[in-house]
Amino acid sequence: xxxxxTVLVTGASSGLGDQFCRTLAADGYTVIAAARRKDRLEALxxxxxxxxxxxxxxxxxxxxxxxxxxxxxxxxxMAGPVTCLVNNAGTSVSKFATEMTPxxxxxxxxxNLRGPYFLSTELARRWIARSSDGRxxxxxxxxxxxxxxxxxxxxxxxxxxxRLTQQMAREWINKxxxxxxxxPGYIKTDLNAxxxxxxxxxxxxxxxxxxxxxxxxxxxxxxxxxCDPDQRFLTGxxxxxxxxxxx
Numbered sequence: 001x002x003x004x005x006t007v008l009v010t011g012a013s014s015g016l017g018d019q020f021c022r023t024l025a026a027d028g029y030t031v032i033a034a035a036r037r038k039d040r041l042e043a044l045x046x047x048x049x050x051x052x053x054x055x056x057x058x059x060x061x062x063x064x065x066x067x068x069x070x071x072x073x074x075x076x077x078m079a080g081p082v083t084c085l086v087n088n089a090g091t092s093v094s095k096f097a098t099e100m101t102p103x104x105x106x107x108x109x110x111x112n113l114r115g116p117y118f119l120s121t122e123l124a125r126r127w128i129a130r131s132s133d134g135r136x137x138x139x140x141x142x143x144x145x146x147x148x149x150x151x152x153x154x155x156x157x158x159x160x161x162x163r164l165t166q167q168m169a170r171e172w173i174n175k176x177x178x179x180x181x182x183x184p185g186y187i188k189t190d191l192n193a194x195x196x197x198x199x200x201x202x203x204x205x206x207x208x209x210x211x212x213x214x215x216x217x218x219x220x221x222x223x224x225x226x227c228d229p230d231q232r233f234l235t236g237x238x239x240x241x242x243x244x245x246x247x
Contacts, residue, residue, distance in 0.1 A: 004028040005229055006079045008072075010062050010119070011089030013040040015189035016139065019216035020086055020223050025053030027224055032075045032082065034060040035089070054079075062089040062115035063107075068122045084135040084227045085123050087116035087161075092154040105153055112157035113164070120168060124177055133176035137226045138165050140183035142242045158183070162238050169236030178235040180226050185242025187214040209244045218243075 007024050011017040012033035025031045025048045033041045033055055041057035048055040056078045060071045076082060091111045093104045120136050127134035143155035144162045162181055169179040186208070188196050195201040196213055205213055222241050225231060240246065 004030075005083030006030040006032060006076075006081060007084040007086060007227060008032040008034055008058075008075060008082045008123075009086040009088055010034045010060065010115075012044065013037045015191055016184070016187065016216055016219065017086075017088045018044055019219070020088060021055060022048060022053075023217075023220045023223060024086075024227060025055050026051070029054075029084070029227070030079045031055040032058050032079055034058040034062075034071070034075070036061050062119065063110045065114060065118040068119055072122060072126070081126075081130070081132070082123060083133070083229065084137070085120060086137045086139065086223070086227065087119060088139045089115065090139065090157075092151060094150050094154075096150055097152040100153055108153045109157055112154070113160050116161065117164060120179070124168070124172055124175070127177055128172075128175050131176075133229065134178075135227050135229065135231075136168065136177065136179040137223065138179070138181040140165075140181040140238060142183060142185045142240070142246050144183055144238070146246050165238060166236045173235060178231070180234060180236070181238040182219065182222055182226060183238050183240045183242070184219055185214060185240075185245035187216060187218070189216060209247060212243065214241075214243055 007029045009017055009020050012021050013035035021031045021033045033044055035041055038057050038059040045055040045057050058075050091108055093108055116138055138161050140161045141158040143151055144158040148155055165179050165181040205211060222239055
């Protein structure tokens with residue numbers, strides 16, 4: 001385990017999760033990169049190692065809460081006790097509210113809310129039993145406070161994440177566990193780049209106050225601050241990093 005500790009990042013195989021892993025490893029954390037696609041994780045971990053960092057790949061399905069205890073046991077066997085969790089894995093089904101099926105609803109809520117809830121509580125129980133400090137960073141969204149047609153269930157899940165952050169922070173405030181959320185605005189990643197490069201996407205960007213989307217690296221300093229074991233005074237907060245898109 002590094003001096004900074006061991007951080008578990010879910011949804012690490014692409015997009016923001018990939019960037020979070022690289023940034024935290026470069027800052028001295030031992031990184032456990034978790035996702036369903038272990039082949040992509042191994043490529044990420046190889047890159048981190050080649051650049052002098054320490055990272056391990058962990059196959060984990062955030063929708064399968066019954067597997068969490070075993071997965072964390074495996075992670076800690078590889079990298080030592082987990083000291084920080086970044087709940088980054090998430091999904092969306094873009095449909096109007098009247099078109100969403102119960103299966104769609106359960107899929108989004110299962111990955112965006114149920115998974116982070118039970119992964120956080122699994123780690124919190126371990127930290128409390130060890131009398132050790134812990135850090136949890138939930139990745140929220142601009143849509144937790146801004147209504148977006150076609151994203152009703154996604155927005156609802158992220159609003160719940162913001163409230164969950166406050167509730168867990170209050171419950172564990174005297175246990176050495178800080179819980180915060182990072183709520184980005186629109187960030188361009190490999191997955192959504194074709195949309196933002198299209199005429200429709202460009203029309204959306206033209207409506208933003210600064211007429212631009214963010215890059216994953218724009219979140220680097222925020223994720224480092226929220227995960228920092230020496231950051232002791234901030235808990236129960238949602239840090240909005242949206243370039244003014246929510247104004």
